[in-house]
Amino acid sequence: MNEHEIEHLHRLTQLLQGIEVGLVVINRDYQVQLWNGFMENHSGLSAKQVRDQSLFDLFPDLPKEWLISKLEAAFLLNSRSFTVWEQRPFVFPFRYSRPITGGNQMMCQNMTVQPLQDLRGEVSHAALILYDVSVQAADRRQLTDANEKLERLSQIDPLTGLANRRQWEQALEQEFQRCRRYQPPSCLLVVDVDHFKQVNDQHGHAVGDQVLNELGNLLARSLRKTDLVARYGGEEFVILLTETRPEQGRILAERLREAVEEMVMKVPQSLNITVSLGLCPYQHSLASAQAWFEEADRALYQAKQNGRNRVEVA
Ligand SMILES: Nc1nc2c(ncn2[C@@H]2O[C@H](COP(=O)(O)OP(=O)(O)OP(=O)(O)O)[C@@H](O)[C@H]2O)c(=O)[nH]1
Numbered sequence: 366m367n368e369h370e371i372e373h374l375h376r377l378t379q380l381l382q383g384i385e386v387g388l389v390v391i392n393r394d395y396q397v398q399l400w401n402g403f404m405e406n407h408s409g410l411s412a413k414q415v416r417d418q419s420l421f422d423l424f425p426d427l428p429k430e431w432l433i434s435k436l437e438a439a440f441l442l443n444s445r446s447f448t449v450w451e452q453r454p455f456v457f458p459f460r461y462s463r464p465i466t467g468g469n470q471m472m473c474q475n476m477t478v479q480p481l482q483d484l485r486g487e488v489s490h491a492a493l494i495l496y497d498v499s500v501q502a503a504d505r506r507q508l509t510d511a512n513e514k515l516e517r518l519s520q521i522d523p524l525t526g527l528a529n530r531r532q533w534e535q536a537l538e539q540e541f542q543r544c545r546r547y548q549p550p551s552c553l554l555v556v557d558v559d560h561f562k563q564v565n566d567q568h569g570h571a572v573g574d575q576v577l578n579e580l581g582n583l584l585a586r587s588l589r590k591t592d593l594v595a596r597y598g599g600e601e602f603v604i605l606l607t608e609t610r611p612e613q614g615r616i617l618a619e620r621l622r623e624a625v626e627e628m629v630m631k632v633p634q635s636l637n638i639t640v641s642l643g644l645c646p647y648q649h650s651l652a653s654a655q656a657w658f659e660e661a662d663r664a665l666y667q668a669k670q671n672g673r674n675r676v677e678v679a
Contacts, residue, residue: 387495407459439480439491473502522596525581533595541654544647551647552614558600559673611646618676639674
C-alpha cells in the first residue's frame, strides 16, 4: 500500500469513527472486530475492551436467536437484511437521554445487517449498522396517542361525559344486528326532560346545562355496566338495555322516572324536573335500527301527549 492509499484509509477510519450511526463488524464467531465511536459512546465500552469478544458475552440481553438467524443469513446466503423499530424497538439496550422525547427510556433503533466479503469473495464478516430513530419513534407515539385521544373525544358528549350521538348510532346498529341474528331480549329507551325550555327561561342556560349534567349522572348511575346511556342531543337521552325483557324494561323505565322526580338539584337553588320516557322492546318486525329508534320516539311522543312524567311502551 502506498502512502496515498494509507492516507485515504486513515481518513475513512476517522469518518467511520465519528459518524452518528452505530457500526459493528463481527467475524463468524460473532466476535467484535470493529466498534465505532457511536457504539463506544452509547455502550460505555471502548473498542479496545470489546475487541475479539463475543457480542453475546458482552450483551447477554441481546435477542440471541433472532440475531443469529439474521447473521447466518448474511454469512451463508450473502444476503442483507433490515429491521425497523416498529417490529422490534431496539437491538442494543442503550439508554436514551435527550429530554425532548419525554418518556422515551431506551434508544429506538433501525438496523441493517450487511455481509462483508474478503478479497477472495467469501463472506468472512458481517456488519451491524445501527440507526438511532428515537426522535421519529417518539413523534409517532405522540401522534398515535393524540389520534386515540381524538377518537375517544369524538365519541363523547362534553357536557355530560356520556356517549354522544355518533357513538350511540354505532352501538344501536350493532345491537340491532345482534338482536336480528340471535333474538335476545333487548329494549331501547328514549328519555326527554319535560318543559326544559322553562328551566332555561327561568334559571338561565348555565343552570340548564347543570341540570342536564346531573340527569346524565343519575341515568348512568342507575343502569348496568352493559347498558349504554347516551345523550342524543339537547335534552334527550337514549338508553340501550341489553338482555332486558319488555316487562323488565318497563319496570326499569318507571324506576328511572321516579328517581328523576325525587331528585332535588341544587343549581344553586333547589330545583325539580320530570322526564317522559318512550320504550320500545326489540321485535323481529323492525326493519332497521332507525325504525327501532323511531318507534321508541313515537312512544315518547305519546308519553308527552298523555300528560308527561310517564312511561309509554311502543
Ligand atoms: N341549557 C341547555 N339547553 C338546551 C341544550 N340543548 C337544548 N336545550 C334547550 O332545550 C329546550 C327544549 O325545548 P322543547 O323542545 O320545546 O321541549 P321542552 O321545553 O322540554 O318541552 P317538552 O319536551 O314538550 O316537555 C330548548 O329551549 C333548547 O334550547 C343544552 O345543551 N343546554
